[in-house]
Amino acid sequence: MKSLISAIALTVIAFQPGVAMSNEFVTFGASDSGGTYGVIAAAVSKVANVSDGDLNVSVEATVGGGRGNVRLLSKERLTFGLATVADAVNGYRGTGAFEDSKAENLRTVMLGPDLPFHLMVRADSDISSPADLKGKRLVSASAGNALTFVPGGLSGYGLDKDSYTITQLSGAEAVETFRDGRVDAYANFNFMPSANLSDLATSIDIRILGFDPEKLAELIKSVEMFNESTIPAGTYPGQTDDINVPGIAVGIFTTDSVSDDVVYALTKAVMESNAEMKEMHSMAGTLTKERQGRMLKAGRIIPPLHPGALRYYKEIGLN
Structure with missing residues (x-):
């Protein structure tokens, strides 16, 4: 009985939203046509997978580019995805192409190239x-x-x-x-x-x-x-x-159901690997601390910033 109780306790702890899980598998939506979305996603995956061993990022070749990624995120079929701010805003508000599929669960992680x-x-x-x-x-x-x-x-x-x-x-x-x-x-x-x-x-x-x-x-x-x-x-x-x-702007987005620790881990890996990201592709190199500082200063972050990303930005003084 004690063994059973211990096993249940460990299971509960492991799945608490605030507890990091070692080598957690996450999906990252790029696009079906490769191109710039593909190389940015590949760069993010590479630096995240070698950071602290907390994440195992798999790049997914999704259909419909950023707009398709927003739809998949809204259905929680992706952990992260690339999209333009325009598609993310329309998805979050239920406007434009998303009038029949509002994505109120969408959250911002970081912004990159324009x-x-x-x-x-x-x-x-x-x-x-x-x-x-x-x-x-x-x-x-x-x-x-x-x-x-x-x-x-x-x-x-x-x-x-x-x-x-x-x-x-x-x-x-x-x-x-x-x-x-x-x-x-x-x-x-x-x-x-x-x-x-x-x-x-x-x-x-x-x-x-x-x-x-x-x-x-x-x-x-x-x-x-x-x-x-x-x-x-x-x-x-x-x-x-x-x-x-x-x-x-093109950004990385997630949903409110993804744990703070997972989003924090990906944000930290990308922000602290800018030199490697830039070597892989100039557009991947735009995912910088300075870029996020301008985003926070502008104050117009729609969809809202995910708490896991905000935690990292506060740690490095980007309030």
Whole structure:
């Protein structure tokens, strides 16, 4: 009987939310197409698995990118997942593509790279500002961009969806359509540098439209999925100046059912392995303490920050 009681007691302790479990198996949603999500997930998995032996992170090739990861997290079929802040916010609030599948259990762990607004025109175009896109033809490289992100960005200049026409194509097709002159502008929130856009800028002369500082500040204040982002000079051939635009951050998200210790362990492993992360991929290297400090200072963390992540940030003085 004493043995049975001891076994039950150990089982209860092992499954208490606040008690760390050695070498706990967790899943990490990337995407089905690999790409940048895939390399970030691989980098996170590598540093987490060799940290203190607390976690065994398995990268999952999920369907639907970040939006698919939010849906899987809401059903607790993933432990962690990559997604844009836009998809996470819409999931948490039950808006946009998530009107029928609200994910109130979603929690933020950390933010990483930005997807800056790439609004490109030909160098000889008479379009000099986003305001000049009224009545023009645009092309975008994903449904999320064409339906949500680009209209959201252009709303900063008073343009609604009826102010222009926008066509959604695949990444390569969108670039070719713009290169061939069949549209007036390429509009997409992209990781940078984009290989397709770098190739484009070597074949034709292009300009990237920036945002007026006041309009950018007002847009960020009014649309919570955006933050201030910069496409640094030299990112693309012929680009000589920094260009300030709205951006959408990509982050790591989890759910409120994941224990504080598991989230703390992953957060600590990533934050304290930045040099290794950066060696694996520049985008993985953006998951830094400084980045999280800016996130906390901005104060707009939606979905809410997971307590396990907050515990680590407080330990290193990021209040």
